[in-house]
Amino acid sequence: MxxxxxxxxxxxxxxxxxxxxxxxxxxxxxxxxxxxxxEYDLRFSRFEPDSELMALNMSNGAWHKVGVELFQVIKKCVALSAETDGAFDPSVGGILASYGYGLPENFISPANSPTYRDLAFNERELLIRLAPGQILEPACIIKxxxxxxxxxxxxxxxxxxxxxxxxxxxxxxxxxxxxxxxxxxxxxxxxxxxxxxxxxxxxxxxxxxxxxxxxxxxxxxxxxxxxxxxxxxxxxxxxxxxxxxxxxxxxxxxxxxxxxxxxxxxxxxxxxxxxxxxxxxxxxxxxxxxxxxxxxxxxxxx
Amino acid sequence: MTSLSKILQKFFVIFFTAVSVVLVFAGITRIKKEGVLATATTPEGTAPLSPSVLSSATTITGKAYQTPWGNAVASITVKDGKIIATNMPSIPDSPPSVYAEPFLVEQALRAGSANIQGVSGATYTSIAFKSSLESAIAKANTEGQSITANIGSAITTSTAKPAVPKKYRKGNDHDDDEWDDDHDDD
CATH class of the missing domain: 3.10.520.10 (ApbE-like domains)
Structure with missing residues (x-):
């Protein structure tokens, strides 16, 4: 059958x-x-206006509270970035967006593109801080x-x-x-x-x-x-x-x-x-x- | 003399035991690596989905785009200027058509007689779907349907939201220069 x-x-x-x-x-x-x-789509899509990822991407340099799953996903991305010496970088979201591939509303392109090294984590509080204008795209893990x-x-x-x-x-x-x-x-x-x-x-x-x-x-x-x-x-x-x-x-x-x-x-x-x-x-x-x-x-x- | 040969004996016993242990261990790790691959384990709580289709809504179908699975045709359902559903009705409810190298009787493959259950490849259909969806939205506008709401607030039937660029999410005048084309190339 x-x-x-x-x-x-x-x-x-x-x-x-x-x-x-x-x-x-x-x-x-x-x-x-x-x-x-x-559920994954609603939570982790870079294109979904109400997604948790969108909220993080719009946090514009402020500490931002995320769920434990998104926290782990971003941590995994950073580990992969370190392993590949930055060839892989979740900050690719900003580059893709600049090609017209899913730019958030009211986005201001930063003067120099931030990298995974600019990310800050607070493990205890599940907080992530992006550089201003940094857009993360962890799609390769999410899918x-x-x-x-x-x-x-x-x-x-x-x-x-x-x-x-x-x-x-x-x-x-x-x-x-x-x-x-x-x-x-x-x-x-x-x-x-x-x-x-x-x-x-x-x-x-x-x-x-x-x-x-x-x-x-x-x-x-x-x-x-x-x-x-x-x-x-x-x-x-x-x-x-x-x-x-x-x-x-x-x-x-x-x-x-x-x-x-x-x-x-x-x-x-x-x-x-x-x-x-x-x-x-x-x-x-x-x-x-x-x-x-x-x-x-x-x-x-x- | 006897003590020396005893020491030697001891040494060989210990040495070969150690070597064989190392070899066995190495063998086990290798087997483990190449052994049967286990299934995925990612725990996930799930939220119930409430599909609903509203009456008095208009459905507009986009252009068809070719994909390895057949033609991708997106449609949107518009009600009161809001997209309430997006769908891709023309993806067949059957295994994907399988294509092989041209020298391999293509007709037979298309007919599904090949013993192939899936094709692993770079994602085609997202782009096809997006293109088809864009054309559906463009058509909706020309048909006098002005779309004002975010696709994000749409109620989907059996489908979820596709990747839709901002210009279509906003829905008012969409010029290409709405994209921010600046990117740093340092």
């Missing part, structure tokens, strides 16, 4: 496949997952967290796949004990895939700069900006990472783009996570852990 559901949340369609439950129960389970996504959390809501479902704009969490078996076959999108052709893996109980995320649709006043941009030089990152055009959670997979995939091929490969090798990178020349960089999960595409296409 396989049921498919598609709904819309967090700005994207979400596709959930449920295996091994009667239709009614499957529907109820998906409803729970949908509530989780909607994965939301998927994992929705997965948690589907705990009692024997087998499921949650696909949120290409970030996928799988649990259990797909059909009669087989793995979930997940393909990797080709960066240069929306009608093509470049690889496929068989997954059970794992998250997979692909980050890419090939969807560079954005153009503001003739300037091309994409959402992955290396905050060290404030430029959209280059070198890796597509990064796929598999991990136990979508949060980890998504974070590592995004970082791979930001860090560029050499640093990304080093970081991923150290993590031991299965990865599949495509560089600007179209070369594939993958490890044996990924190769082990790979399924020949031909065998999947009748």
């Amino acid at each position: 396989t049921e498919h559901y598609v709904f819309h949340s967090m700005g994207i369609p979400i596709h959930i496949t449920i295996v091994g439950l009667p239709k009614k129960e499957a529907g109820e389970a998906v409803k729970k997952a949908e509530i989780v996504f909607n 994965g967290m939301a998927i994992d959390s929705a997965g948690k809501a589907l705990e009692k479902v024997p087998g499921f796949m949650i696909n949120v704009g290409g970030d996928i969490l799988t649990k259990g078996d797909y059909d009669g004990g087989s793995a979930w076959n997940i393909a990797v999108q080709a960066p240069n052709n929306p009608d093509a895939i470049v690889s496929a893996v068989g997954l059970k109980n794992a998250g997979i995320a692909t980050s890419g700069v090939y969807q560079t649709k954005g153009e503001q006043d003739g300037k091309k941009w994409h959402h992955l900006v290396n905050m060290k030089n404030k430029c959209p990152a280059n070198g890796v055009v597509s990064a796929t990472v598999i991990a136990e959670t979508c949060e980890r997979a998504d974070t590592e995939a995004s970082l791979a783009i930001l860090l560029g091929p050499i640093q990304a490969t080093a970081r991923l090798e150290q993590s031991g996570l299965p990865y599949f990178l495509i560089d600007e020349e179209g070369n594939v960089h993958k490890n044996s852990a990924f190769a082990k999960l790979e399924v020949p595409i031909q065998s999947l296409v009748s």
